[in-house]
Amino acid sequence: MRTPLLTQNQTGIEELPIRLAHRVKELDELPRSLGDMPSIIKVKNWYAQSFQELIELPPPEITSELKATFRDAAKNSQSLPQSTPNLAIPQSKPTGKYYPTIGHRYYNNFENIKCTPPILSYTDSFVKAIENVKRRHDPVVTTMAQGIIEYKQHRKTSMIDADVQQFLDRFYMSRIGIRMLIGQHSALYRGPFMRNYVGVICTRTNIKDIAQDAIANARFICEDHYGLFRAPEVKMFCPGDIEFMYVPSHLNHMVFELLKNSLRAVVERFGPDYEDEYPPIKLVIAHGKEDITIKISDEGGGLPRSGIPVVWTYMYTTAQAQELEPEFNKSEFKAPMAGFGYGLPISRLYARYFGGDLKLISMEGYGTDAYLHLNRLSNNAEKLPGILAVISKQQQEEEKEVEIDLPRLDRGQLMRILSY
Numbered sequence: 001m002r003t004p005l006l007t008q009n010q011t012g013i014e015e016l017p018i019r020l021a022h023r024v025k026e027l028d029e030l031p032r033s034l035g036d037m038p039s040i041i042k043v044k045n046w047y048a049q050s051f052q053e054l055i056e057l058p059p060p061e062i063t064s065e066l067k068a069t070f071r072d073a074a075k076n077s078q079s080l081p082q083s084t085p086n087l088a089i090p091q092s093k094p095t096g097k098y099y100p101t102i103g104h105r106y107y108n109n110f111e112n113i114k115c116t117p118p119i120l121s122y123t124d125s126f127v128k129a130i131e132n133v134k135r136r137h138d139p140v141v142t143t144m145a146q147g148i149i150e151y152k153q154h155r156k157t158s159m160i161d162a163d164v165q166q167f168l169d170r171f172y173m174s175r176i177g178i179r180m181l182i183g184q185h186s187a188l189y190r191g192p193f194m195r196n197y198v199g200v201i202c203t204r205t206n207i208k209d210i211a212q213d214a215i216a217n218a219r220f221i222c223e224d225h226y227g228l229f230r231a232p233e234v235k236m237f238c239p240g241d242i243e244f245m246y247v248p249s250h251l252n253h254m255v256f257e258l259l260k261n262s263l264r265a266v267v268e269r270f271g272p273d274y275e276d277e278y279p280p281i282k283l284v285i286a287h288g289k290e291d292i293t294i295k296i297s298d299e300g301g302g303l304p305r306s307g308i309p310v311v312w313t314y315m316y317t318t319a320q321a322q323e324l325e326p327e328f329n330k331s332e333f334k335a336p337m338a339g340f341g342y343g344l345p346i347s348r349l350y351a352r353y354f355g356g357d358l359k360l361i362s363m364e365g366y367g368t369d370a371y372l373h374l375n376r377l378s379n380n381a382e383k384l385p386g387i388l389a390v391i392s393k394q395q396q397e398e399e400k401e402v403e404i405d406l407p408r409l410d411r412g413q414l415m416r417i418l419s420y
């Protein structure tokens with residue numbers, strides 16, 4: 001087996017085949033009653049295929065002449081990392097500027113270096129390969145859900161729901177990590193290169209803007225689904241503009257998911273004919289030294305306390321979807337406003353991925369409060385390898401050389417991020 005050149009920059013992308021291999025092993029070691037389900041096997045094969053594709057990616061041809069060219073260039077330029085494995089420089093970046101990547105810098109004004117076709121085409125084919133992996137794995141969540149349905153229909157053993165729950169929580173968390181890794185690497189290579197962004201991480205994520213966006217989308221989906229003229233109102237309370245480092249798409253996903261649940265509860269409690277009487281949903285944003293919390297409160301009638309754990313389970317939700325929607329199929333699975341779906345447990349995983357959490361507190365007969373706790377990732381940075389970066393604000397505003405620091409994470413957080 002040839003060793004592929006996976007270490008292109010320090011996004012940790014070289015981890016990818018290892019993670020994929022771990023998932024193959026875990027899927028393979030599931031109790032047979034679950035692991036033998038056709039959909040689970042399908043998913044396992046995707047992971048195996050992706051692993052193989054990466055391992056077999058032909059390495060670039062690096063001639064000794066090329067090596068010498070780079071060595072000379074490294075000598076002439078103090079700041080060029082001596083051991084830069086990142087040989088191919090994306091052509092789309094402006095000349096002469098430093099571009100932040102994680103732990104490395106990209107340069108594209110190597111006057112005396114020609115990025116020879118083999119190297120460029122390797123980097124290119126590498127990014128294409130990982131993007132292809134990402135695309136292949138798009139339907140993993142729905143296919144695993146299908147696998148759980150198959151398992152429930154063929155259940156022969158006493159494997160309890162808690163085991164399935166634990167497995168899926170781990171499995172989906174790992175999926176978030178893998179997709180983050182690919183997304184980050186591909187965004188750093190391909191762009192778009194936007195101000196305040198490092199790959200898919202926005203160093204100045206504006207919660208208010210994201211919440212506003214999620215509110216508009218969730219209300220639109222709600223109106224569409226129930227045929228309403230006006231969905232319940234969502235009142236936002238936000239003390240000014242709060243900016244922090246986060247992955248905007250994750251934040252959007254979570255807030256949107258919570259709002260859909262609240263809107264659904266309100267509309268279903270009062271019925272579609274009482275549009276003018278819906279009590280508004282309240283969205284409160286608070287920030288302190290450590291936490292940023294978003295609370296979403298609805299008066300949708302709430303859940304009994306015994307119903308709360310059920311909201312987080314994967315097995316229950318598939319069962320529900322199946323019973324409530326006889327024509328349930330894959331395409332409907334992701335339908336807007338559909339059931340509890342997998343939206344809540346997966347949103348909680350997104351929150352936990354960066355050290356946050358998602359909690360529900362309900363008053364049966366009245367309504368539900370969802371608390372989305374986000375971690376304020378420290379600017380007071382310590383250099384650590386990883387996939388996160390903080391760019392100091394002043395330096396960025398001055399558009400000077402950008403110093404890249406990594407956020408201070410406690411050991412637990414770091415291990416979590418690095419090990420998924």
Ligand code: W6P
Binds near residue numbers: 262302
């Ligand atoms: C409900 C059930 C629920 C789940 C998640 C968020 C909000 C709500 N409201 O009634």
